[in-house]
Amino acid sequence: MRIFDPHIHMTSRTTDDYERMAAAGVRALVEPAFWLGQPRTSVGSFTDYFDALVGWEPYRASLFGIRHHATIALNPKEANDPRCREVLGVLPRYLEKDGVVAVGEVGYDSMTPEEDEVFAAQLALAIEHDLPALVHTPHRDKARGTARTLDVVRESGLEPGRVAVDHLNEVTVGAVAESGCWMGFSIYPETKMTAERMVHILREYGLERMLVNSAADWGRSDPLLTVRTGEAMLAAGFTDDDVDRVLWRNPVEFYGQSKRLDLSDVDAADSFAGNSIRRGGS
Numbered sequence: 001m002r003i004f005d006p007h008i009h010m011t012s013r014t015t016d017d018y019e020r021m022a023a024a025g026v027r028a029l030v031e032p033a034f035w036l037g038q039p040r041t042s043v044g045s046f047t048d049y050f051d052a053l054v055g056w057e058p059y060r061a062s063l064f065g066i067r068h069h070a071t072i073a074l075n076p077k078e079a080n081d082p083r084c085r086e087v088l089g090v091l092p093r094y095l096e097k098d099g100v101v102a103v104g105e106v107g108y109d110s111m112t113p114e115e116d117e118v119f120a121a122q123l124a125l126a127i128e129h130d131l132p133a134l135v136h137t138p139h140r141d142k143a144r145g146t147a148r149t150l151d152v153v154r155e156s157g158l159e160p161g162r163v164a165v166d167h168l169n170e171v172t173v174g175a176v177a178e179s180g181c182w183m184g185f186s187i188y189p190e191t192k193m194t195a196e197r198m199v200h201i202l203r204e205y206g207l208e209r210m211l212v213n214s215a216a217d218w219g220r221s222d223p224l225l226t227v228r229t230g231e232a233m234l235a236a237g238f239t240d241d242d243v244d245r246v247l248w249r250n251p252v253e254f255y256g257q258s259k260r261l262d263l264s265d266v267d268a269a270d271s272f273a274g275n276s277i278r279r280g281g282s
């Protein structure tokens with residue numbers, strides 16, 4: 001099983017996680033820019049973080065033969081802090097970088113007017129830089145948040161096929177399926193979405209435009225839940241090819257729209273990971 005995790009925050013994970021992911025078949029991932037827990041008070045904290053997402057984390061991932069890409073944005077939560085607004089001005093510089101494959105995470109946290117403004121401005125940046133967009137849906141008031149998200153996407157003029165709407169569940173998937181946007185699901189150990197529920201959704205809605213990720217953020221999370229979802233699919237009668245489509249070819253197709261996905265020598269990852277782990281231990 002080869003896995004491309006389309007949404008995972010490696011910044012909050014340990015080297016052991018990279019090692020376990022490589023051993024389980026994770027060959028590539030996308031790390032979206034997000035909230036770092038501690039509120040940031042100036043634009044410099046953001047640029048240092050963005051530099052880590054295009055520099056340090058790809059290096060850390062490469063030690064385990066994992067190809068790392070990033071999405072860059074001002075996250076919805078910090079869109080509400082006027083001190084962070086300046087970040088919008090530095091984004092164009094990052095959206096031109098090689099390892100950046102989308103604008104994201106953008107979207108809503110509490111659905112404030114500030115979030116409206118920052119969300120729309122960043123969808124415009126996606127059009128300007130010819131990049132897809134990764135859109136976070138709020139964890140509270142999810143149905144209303146998703147409906148409003150789809151309205152803003154429609155108004156932006158960004159083609160639905162270039163937008164992934166993430167953190168969906170049984171309640172919100174239908175509207176996103178109809179919109180033509182990609183459907184993202186974050187699998188968590190005990191809340192929000194499980195591998196078994198994911199399999200039911202795939203049965204009902206099919207495999208097209210489906211993205212499954214482990215999110216692995218600051219809460220309790222498990223970077224191997226993509227693998228567990230693949231196993232649950234097989235147990236439920238899906239084929240190896242179905243699993244490869246959802247866990248590899250779909251994310252490649254979505255982020256491939258950036259024309260910046262670099263998956264060269266990913267196939268050689270097995271031997272590479274072994275060598276690098278030994279090197280990393282010295």
Ligand SMILES: [Zn+2]
Binds near residue numbers: 007215217
């Ligand atoms: Zn996230």
